[in-house]
Amino acid sequence: MWRPREKRRKPDTWPLTPWAVALWFVLIVSLGVGAGVLIAFHWGWPDWVAVALGGLFTLGYRQIFWVVLRLVQRSNGR
16 A cells, blocks of 8 residues: 655754744854953953954854753753
8 A cells, every 4th residue: 555755854953943043143153252352352452362252252152052952952852
């Protein structure tokens, strides 16, 4: 007997939609760059230090974002 083929399931990104993930990345980059600029300019460091600090903060915030997302997914049984 013929049965329709089952559709492949896409990986679940619950609880965030693609729009929410994109928004979070924009906020994470803004937060990282803002923190780097504020710290560097407060201490009177050159512009390149502000850029470097912004990049480091952005990488750290992005990693924290993915860790928290995975913890939320696991706690809800997904």
